[in-house]
Amino acid sequence: MSGQPLPFERAATERALTAWLPSQRWYAGRTRPLDHVSVIAAHPFGGPPGPRRGPARGLLLVARAHFADAGAPEHYQVPIGIRPALPGPRPQDPPPIAVIGDTVVHDALADHALVRDLLAPPAPDGAPTPLALRAENTTPGHRPPAGPPATSRLLTAEQSNTSVVIDDRYLLKCFRRLHTGPNPEVELRRALAGHPGPPLTPPLHAVLHGHLGEAPVTYAVLQSYLPDAVDGWTAALHHLRTRPGQSFARDAHAMGTATGAVHTRLAAAFGTRRPTPGEAARLTARLLTALEDALRAVPELARHETALRHAYAQAADPTPATTLQRVHGDLHLGQLVRCGRTWQLIDFEGEPSAPMAERTAPRPPLADIAGMLRSFDYAAHHAAWQPGPADPRDLRRWARDSQHAFCDGYALATGHDPRDTPAPLRAHILAKAVYESAYEARNRPHWLHIPLEDVERLLDPAAWPPHRPPGDDTPWN
Numbered sequence: 065m066s067g068q069p070l071p072f073e074r075a076a077t078e079r080a081l082t083a084w085l086p087s088q089r090w091y092a093g094r095t096r097p098l099d100h101v102s103v104i105a106a107h108p109f110g111g112p113p114g115p116r117r118g119p120a121r122g123l124l125l126v127a128r129a130h131f132a133d134a135g136a137p138e139h140y141q142v143p144i145g146i147r148p149a150l151p152g153p154r155p156q157d158p159p160p161i162a163v164i165g166d167t168v169v170h171d172a173l174a175d176h177a178l179v180r181d182l183l184a185p186p187a188p189d190g191a192p193t194p195l196a197l198r199a200e201n202t203t204p205g206h207r208p209p210a211g212p213p214a215t216s217r218l219l220t221a222e223q224s225n226t227s228v229v230i231d232d233r234y235l236l237k238c239f240r241r242l243h244t245g246p247n248p249e250v251e252l253r254r255a256l257a258g259h260p261g262p263p264l265t266p267p268l269h270a271v272l273h274g275h276l277g278e279a280p281v282t283y284a285v286l287q288s289y290l291p292d293a294v295d296g297w298t299a300a301l302h303h304l305r306t307r308p309g310q311s312f313a314r315d316a317h318a319m320g321t322a323t324g325a326v327h328t329r330l331a332a333a334f335g336t337r338r339p340t341p342g343e344a345a346r347l348t349a350r351l352l353t354a355l356e357d358a359l360r361a362v363p364e365l366a367r368h369e370t371a372l373r374h375a376y377a378q379a380a381d382p383t384p385a386t387t388l389q390r391v392h393g394d395l396h397l398g399q400l401v402r403c404g405r406t407w408q409l410i411d412f413e414g415e416p417s418a419p420m421a422e423r424t425a426p427r428p429p430l431a432d433i434a435g436m437l438r439s440f441d442y443a444a445h446h447a448a449w450q451p452g453p454a455d456p457r458d459l460r461r462w463a464r465d466s467q468h469a470f471c472d473g474y475a476l477a478t479g480h481d482p483r484d485t486p487a488p489l490r491a492h493i494l495a496k497a498v499y500e501s502a503y504e505a506r507n508r509p510h511w512l513h514i515p516l517e518d519v520e521r522l523l524d525p526a527a528w529p530p531h532r533p534p535g536d537d538t539p540w541n
């Protein structure tokens with residue numbers, strides 16, 4: 065950073081961020097002992113603060129989280145607004161992050177005037193703006209908006225990042241944790257653009273680049289906002305609530321074909337290859353490292369450790385489904401959105417807690433398939449938990465029916481039926497349930513029972529493979 069004094073109360077802001085960051089849903093350092101947060105870059109944007117009720121001033125902060133475990137620090141994007149602290153706050157004021165002296169610091173992404181300033185095109189005099197909207201790496205034919213946005217609102221869904229709906233037309237997704245190097249969301253979505261059939265993912269209009277030190281970093285992407293989109297998790301829960309006992313197979317089948325089409329396209333764009341013995345060993349080692357991590361977070365898993373290690377040994381068994389290729393990396397019902405009659409995939413960043421090198425490494429497509437099959441179980445479990453007369457056997461049948469329909473759709477799109485390779489499929493499903501156990505223990509402990517009960521059930525030899533009982537036909541036609 066330059067020797068210029070920062071135009072804000074640096075030490076007080078760093079103390080405030082040290083308290084605030086860990087409570088954010090998108091904060092990834094939850095498993096590590098946070099020591100303190102420092103601000104390593106502060107790019108001003110927007111006008112100077114007004115006299116009394118003037119506009120807030122914006123600062124795009126890059127916050128570095130330092131940990132007491134001596135491991136690598138993490139970096140976060142924190143655009144803030146600084147406004148005068150006034151008696152009697154106005155209802156439209158964004159909620160404060162902190163009050164520092166006679167100023168209030170708030171999240172700039174919740175403040176329309178600041179979102180507009182943040183997205184301002186570079187000034188004609190060449191003065192730098194913190195985030196320059198750039199059209200490179202975007203979907204051909206889709207360009208950034210020409211003028212400043214008229215409206216913006218924060219999406220309130222629980223997220224790993226922060227998204228803002230702009231003019232009800234665009235969705236600005238700001239990556240909170242910053243990683244240097246290529247961003248999989250940009251790489252993969254660009255590869256999926258221009259698909260001749262129905263769209264596989266919403267188009268990208270702009271990518272917002274910056275730097276972390278000398279290294280390039282993607283700060284945000286601007287994509288088409290699909291106003292009527294319903295995500296798969298919401299659709300599944302709604303279906304279970306409003307149409308109990310009825311099949312979800314038509315949607316599950318369409319999700320399978322969409323996933324298969326994405327895999328086919330990614331394979332064409334980035335290639336596929338048989339894992340070498342070294343890569344197969346690394347794949348299994350990766351699952352085992354995740355198991356060790358989960359064992360630290362979820363002591364209840366310890367009694368399954370031997371059985372899990374045994375199952376994982378088959379994760380890389382050579383089959384078409386364990387051929388390596390770029391995949392979504394964290395596929396679940398919430399990562400598909402229904403738009404009209406088609407399903408599109410979103411959020412290609414991979415598992416938020418995994419190192420970036422792992423997220424961008426080729427993996428077996430079974431990893432995504434397992435994520436989806438787990439998600440139908442999640443939805444059924446969640447429904448079992450709600451008040452109402454649902455019979456747990458009907459919910460299990462709903463999940464199984466949806467899982468088969470998803471596999472049928474996937475097989476139709478790719479020619480590969482994941483059920484033909486039950487041992488590696490089971491290994492990936494178990495690995496996902498173990499990952500989920502750690503995720504829930506850290507983020508939503510009251511949900512931990514969902515993946516834990518499934519680990520237990522899936523390890524029961526009688527439960528695998530999950531055959532469709534006679535007469536249990538899938539009526540999606």
Ligand SMILES: Nc1ncnc2c1ncn2[C@@H]1O[C@H](COP(=O)(O)OP(=O)(O)O)[C@@H](O)[C@H]1O
Pocket residue numbers: 219221222223224225226227235237266287288289290291293295398399401410411413
């Ligand atoms: N293009 C879009 N149009 C409409 N809604 C979207 C779009 N992309 C994402 N969403 C909604 O925003 C939520 C979060 O998006 P996602 O990309 O998964 O963010 P995160 O990385 O923060 O988890 C999704 O669950 C979905 O409901």
Ligand SMILES: O=P(O)(O)O[C@H]1O[C@H](CO)[C@@H](O[C@H]2O[C@H](CO)[C@@H](O)[C@H](O)[C@H]2O)[C@H](O)[C@H]1O
Pocket residue numbers: 222223224297394396397398411414415416435438439440442443500503
């Ligand atoms: O969407 P993210 O990339 O942030 O993914 C993380 O959070 C998900 C929850 O929001 C989590 O998904 C798990 O819960 C879902 C229901 O909320 C369920 O549909 C998924 O099957 C289940 O894995 C995901 O694992 C995590 O990486």
